[in-house]
Amino acid sequence: MERIPILRMGRFLLVTIQVDMHDQLALALQDDLTQRIVKDRAKGVLMDISSLDVVDSFIGRMISNIANMSRVLDAHTVVVGMQPAVAITLVELGLDLAGVRTALNVEKGMALLQAFEE
């Protein structure tokens, strides 16, 4: 099974989700990210979902889980690039991504993560 690559940028990890993930791939990403946060002593995770044109409750839960697990491991998570149609649909779905910070793009997301560091 292919796995979503996780890139390291200084103290932060960057994940770009570009495929329509099936469930096992999403679960593998959760595990891989958690391990990498510990291994790399990362202070933040940037999740780029700008290519996702659908976010359902399973993926929403994956995002929440990643944010919660990072927090437990003393790292922040910022989700960037949510497509407007996805945002509208998530609200109507009733998915409340409480505690998940968002930013418009990778640049702004990085700035947010760096601000947490200060």
Place this chain on the structure above:
Amino acid sequence: MAAGDPGVVELALRSGEDVVRLRQAVRERAVAAGFSLVDQTKIVTASSELGRNTIQHGGGGQAFVAFVVAGNKRGVRLEFVDKGPGIADIALALSDGFTTAGGLGLGLSGAKRLSDEFEIESKPGEGTRVAITRWKS
């Protein structure tokens, strides 16, 4: 709807990859029906929720995707069928946050919110059938 009806696409739902195929098929139908991007996203998301339910709770089943026309309305109708254990308390299953699989409990209620029409038939021991319709706005 039944397999063999002209214009109805039938998809087996057994694995995670089948849900990916389902989303693609629903997207194609929604685009062909002239849905706006937001309406496409809503019905594809609803299909993902219901498709996943069919696999996780129903033990696998089928999805049917069809164009529908009513007067001058055009839309897409989806049906999800399984021969699984069935739902004992439909009202409970439809309440937000109710989950029997450690999920968020938003699949059934969320799909209903994202659709213009929603039907469900289920009895313990008799499987489940869920149908949703979204009209082009």
